[in-house]
């Protein structure tokens with residue numbers, strides 16, 4: 002279909018018994034900046050590999066620009082920066098970038114790419130003498146060496162220091178502003194929050210959430226409820242606290258004077274607070290705060306994990 006950059010249709014991929022990608026249904030559209038989030042092993046890299054045609058799905062189909070991933074890559078429509086795969090070592094950065102521009106069907110001028118990737122000052126260094134963060138920037142340069150319509154980045158800022166990371170995202174935004182679709186996997190939730198206009202949350206190969214960062218926070222519906230329980234007000238039993246309605250996580254820290262500070266993440270803070278009073282507790286200094294994307298992410302993935310574990314116990 003025209004207007005689609007990428008489409009996963011009921012895609013599954015297993016490695017032995019591990020279902021890395023499980024019934025993924027997803028469409029990416031032009032000009033979107035999309036963050037792919039998920040705990041370790043959620044299937045992010047596997048999904049990107051499938052998207053790039055590096056692996057074949059066991060079930061379902063993956064298309065890029067309405068055709069096969071291979072056709073899109075051969076036509077020079079896709080740039081990628083992956084975790085795996087070494088860089089050519091016996092060359093200078095400038096030579097490597099030059100080569101990438103030359104082989105790209107719609108290659109840019111090397112000088113432009115060096116500038117856009119912010120690596121002019123290391124252009125004459127040998128690739129095998131670079132630091133981890135510098136290497137990442139060279140990988141980025143290779144991903145933008147030509148006029149790609151889609152840029153795929155797997156944990157691109159790993160190893161970059163704070164200022165380099167900021168430069169990197171400024172360069173990335175410039176790519177998105179030129180109408181390119183950018184898909185990046187990350188563990189840095191603040192990057193997803195500030196850069197992506199669409200956030201995907203994967204868990205055990207399934208798509209748990211898909212929307213803007215604000216949508217995900219609202220969907221998690223999660224808030225943090227903090228309060229103190231004083232021994233003078235009665236006995237505190239953690240098991241009973243855990244049974245409160247809507248609770249997704251609990252942290253209790255005690256002190257010698259019998260005051261316990263309780264921090265709860267809850268899907269429904271109102272029901273939780275009502276439950277506290279119903280159970281006969283006397284919470285003091287109640288504070289209810291909204292969650293950031295990071296906490297919303299944890300709430301969504303932990304709730305999914307709890308459901309999966311419960312199902313596994315039933316099986």
Ligand SMILES: Nc1ncnc2c1ncn2[C@@H]1O[C@H](COP(=O)(O)OP(=O)(O)OP(=O)(O)O)[C@@H](O)[C@H]1O
Pocket residue numbers: 016019020021039040041042043044045046047048
């Ligand atoms: N080549 C492989 N052979 C066997 N199992 C694999 C292979 N590649 C991935 N897996 C497994 O598939 C699951 C998904 O892995 P994947 O690398 O896609 O996750 P991820 O979300 O990218 O994780 P991370 O955040 O740790 O990079 C994991 O359980 C992983 O161990």
